[in-house]
Amino acid sequence: MSTPNVWTGARRRIHMQEVGPRDGLQNEAAYVATVDKIALIDALSDAGLAKIEATAFVSPQAIPALRDAEIVLREIRRKPGIVYTCLVPNVRGAERAIDAKADELNLVMSCSETHNIANLRMTREQSFNALSDVMALARQANVPVNVSLSCVFGCPMEGDIDPQVVFDWAARFADAGARGITLCDTTGMAYPTQVSALVRDFRSRFGSLETTLHFHNTRGMGLANVLASIEAGADRFDASLGGLGGCPYAPGASGNVCTEEIVQALELMDFDTGCDLKALIDAAERLPALVGHDIPSQIVKAGRRLDLHQPPKDFAIWRDRALAR
Template structure:
């Protein structure tokens, strides 16, 4: 494991889309806007604000237009949103979405189960969305699900994943996110896929997206960064579960990843105190504890006071030393 030597890592926040979409309690539009506005001050490269899916499909994000129109945009931050199809793309363009995030699975079974299309059908649909975005001068990123394994198929061969990356690059996608949708990735596998994708597509913006379902989210993050990935998805508070592992945590938590990267000497440009405060804000909005650790424990050098009777403890201990030494030897 190597030090970061100040290498810059871009941090993408997905809590407001990938996290909130699964929450049973509807977060009011005002609160969503206030949360995004708070996040905008913290140093993110990208914030995935919402999803232009149908209100029936994801009721938690039925206020996509309102949120996207009302947020205060900070210079330098890319405000992205999930776009499932051409209709969603038109809605996203009307709201001045900076980037489209498209989703498809590298696993045929997962794509059918999740999106009700074959991968070929998804690809053709997304190619139209990429073209629509391109005509408006808006870049598209494709989040490829299950690239490190499928909960139904098992292993997903690396060559198949690389094939989809190449097809989307040819179709005009500016970025690809390698998503470990259900937490099946492990570090050496992560390194192999990230290194191969970077090597074959030097012009593509590659992002890694890990889940902590099997406790390897941060380990895989380091593996990706050591392989050359400089853009990472993460979710404030670790919000966003995994339907295939009830009770297990989902997305890696922004405050945990940022804290680790800074310890290792990478430069995230993020304000950890502000992140912890925003995680508290998010926790109040969703109404339950979030799985992130650093929000609870604080940064590693956070000081705690000694016990209230510490001086008395020390005096008694030192008195025992004096008694043991005896009067003569003093």
């Protein structure tokens, strides 16, 4: 028997975390009706995701697309075992999210000083201080915190980011009580060699943290980066239904890795994602009507691997002619 490797999943459990309702919809020009957001999240719950980023408690002026955060979180049908997490930028957002009974607060800052200032109008140190206040509040309310570190694998303005910078910020958040850290490839700069080394190193330093990898498919390396992460010991991945998402600071950047594409690939490879692929595709097929444009998902276009097609209409004639020769 050969050593188990990444090419054979052997039913190893991989936790899929859906970011479409927040990271995806936040980037859309169209406002998705509250009732449709709720139906989308309920469909995702039924499809077996381990965690769903349901919304963000941000200023409705800053991100009008998610101005219905309270209603969404109140009206979704919560399934036991699924973590409904919410993005929270500051203490005000944390208070709202805690009031709305979010299962987890997801905080964001960037490992790149330039990206942090561009995206959050603060230095990283200022972000850390603000998020420390949020974490103190969450601790009082007994709500766990995840920190999503942006630009871990590169910044579209600065270039490469020293892994030591990533480890230093992760350590500060771990010391402050974060349950989990998400290593975000915000604009799709990660490549498998880098991912393999960084994930291995990160896990050896932060083995007790819940570690998530968050990739974008900007340069076609999304699935390969997921596989490199798994081989380095990771088992949690963010993904976005239909491949929605993007980043305003990297023109041409495509969306997050596509939930149904990653799930199909991992299930074919005999990993256990806990997800129902058909249910994911059904939900993804409803996205274009919600967002008003085509979606990146290739499976919605081409179907599952064994969704077979009929032969061309003249096939029987061609076959009979060939056999008569």
